[in-house]
Amino acid sequence: MDGRDAVRKIVADFTTPPANDDEPFEVESLVRIQIVEAVEDAFGLVVSADELTPERFATVAAIARFVAEKKGA
Amino acid sequence: MKVLRPADFGRGVRIRGMGTALPERRVTNADLIAMGCPLSEEEILKLTGVRERRWVGDDEATSDLAARAARAAVSDAGAELGAVERLIVATVSPDYSSPSAACVAHAHLELGETPAHDITASCSGFVYALEVAARCVLTGQAPVLAVAADVRSRFVDVTDRSTAPLFGDGAAAALVDEGPVGEGLLAIALLADGTGARSVYVPAGGSREPASARTVAEGKHTIRMEAGPKVYLKAVEGMLGTAEALLESEGLGWDDIAMLVPHQPNRRILDRLARLAKIDPAKVVIDLEDKGNMSAASVGVALHGALRERARPGDRVLIVAGGAGYTAGAALLRVGE
Numbered sequence: 001m002d003g004r005d006a007v008r009k010i011v012a013d014f015t016t017p018p019a020n021d022d023e024p025f026e027v028e029s030l031v032r033i034q035i036v037e038a039v040e041d042a043f044g045l046v047v048s049a050d051e052l053t054p055e056r057f058a059t060v061a062a063i064a065r066f067v068a069e070k071k072g073a
Numbered sequence: 074m075k076v077l078r079p080a081d082f083g084r085g086v087r088i089r090g091m092g093t094a095l096p097e098r099r100v101t102n103a104d105l106i107a108m109g110c111p112l113s114e115e116e117i118l119k120l121t122g123v124r125e126r127r128w129v130g131d132d133e134a135t136s137d138l139a140a141r142a143a144r145a146a147v148s149d150a151g152a153e154l155g156a157v158e159r160l161i162v163a164t165v166s167p168d169y170s171s172p173s174a175a176c177v178a179h180a181h182l183e184l185g186e187t188p189a190h191d192i193t194a195s196c197s198g199f200v201y202a203l204e205v206a207a208r209c210v211l212t213g214q215a216p217v218l219a220v221a222a223d224v225r226s227r228f229v230d231v232t233d234r235s236t237a238p239l240f241g242d243g244a245a246a247a248l249v250d251e252g253p254v255g256e257g258l259l260a261i262a263l264l265a266d267g268t269g270a271r272s273v274y275v276p277a278g279g280s281r282e283p284a285s286a287r288t289v290a291e292g293k294h295t296i297r298m299e300a301g302p303k304v305y306l307k308a309v310e311g312m313l314g315t316a317e318a319l320l321e322s323e324g325l326g327w328d329d330i331a332m333l334v335p336h337q338p339n340r341r342i343l344d345r346l347a348r349l350a351k352i353d354p355a356k357v358v359i360d361l362e363d364k365g366n367m368s369a370a371s372v373g374v375a376l377h378g379a380l381r382e383r384a385r386p387g388d389r390v391l392i393v394a395g396g397a398g399y400t401a402g403a404a405l406l407r408v409g410e
Contacts, residue, residue, distance in 0.1 A: 029301025049306035
């Protein structure tokens with residue numbers, strides 16, 4: 001399972017992800033932070049406030065890109 | 074970050090007594106939902122860790138809670154109100170836009186000519202008030218009442234999923250006085266980052282956008298949180314960074330602390346704080362399940378309970394708060410023998 005599949009599975013625990021991974025999913029802020037923390041747990045990383053831009057956690061594809069960049073850094 | 078250490082002045086500052094005040098009215102999650110909160114009881118508990126909070130009645134305001142907590146602190150110290158040389162009230166929800174809540178509480182307490190003023194530092198208010206009180210004591214003005222009181226329920230939009238479940242009303246007060254060097258308040262530090270000034274705020278009712286029929290119709294008199302997830306992470310980073318900086322400045326680590334008493338914004342933030350600090354979760358004081366987030370008052374109320382129920386002589390207790398503005402503050406206390 002690549003990063004995008006794993007992210008899609010995480011998002012699916014909180015809301016129904018759009019069929020297109022580049023399409024934004026809508027959740028309220030208290031749920032979005034749960035998704036952020038689930039991503040942290042799954043990939044063993046810590047997201048900072050400055051990293052948490054609306055764009056980075058708007059879509060499954062964007063989260064997967066962020067994780068890949070963060071893990072590669 | 075500049076650290077204030079009373080010992081550097083050859084003096085000691087202590088919290089001589091503490092008191093708290095909570096309104097009688099209990100608002101459960103079911104009550105909140107009945108008022109229009111669009112979440113289930115299970116969701117509120119899961120997202121915030123709050124089961125109920127206290128809200129003021131129609132005839133109560135911030136100064137009433139502040140005065141009650143102040144009286145309790147003075148009584149706890151075995152002191153007299155007439156001895157108080159300054160009254161400080163930290164609040165973001167004063168009775169009126171003007172004058173200060175401190176002046177209204179001053180009248181309740183019949184403090185004569187004692188100076189009184191507010192401090193606005195949001196959820197860091199108690200620590201800010203404590204720091205100013207310590208500076209007063211160090212320059213010979215003592216004792217000082219450092220009070221933190223907030224009535225955020227008046228500014229809650231119950232239909233706002235992000236903020237409605239969080240807030241409760243309450244007050245905490247500390248009578249701050251001279252004490253033995255090396256006990257009581259060992260070190261305290263404050264900071265602010267104004268880039269977060271509109272992170273959590275009440276848009277209308279101030280000089281930028283005065284209250285009008287339009288602002289009320291648009292709900293601009295209620296609390297807005299523009300970027301909830303970022304504020305959430307910022308709250309943890311602010312508290313953690315400030316706490317670690319203060320510990321480092323004193324040559325201490327988390328293992329040297331008997332208790333961490335943080336501001337109580339929501340349960341998930343406190344769990345994250347403990348996880349990132351790698352501190353024993355049992356050392357972290359959690360006191361929000363039946364109170365909610367009482368803004369400036371939360372850390373003071375939690376400290377009051379911790380000192381009464383858990384602290385032992387010689388314990389080092391670290392309090393830390395972070396809030397809108399952004400503001401943050403931390404204080405290291407040593408419990409007297």
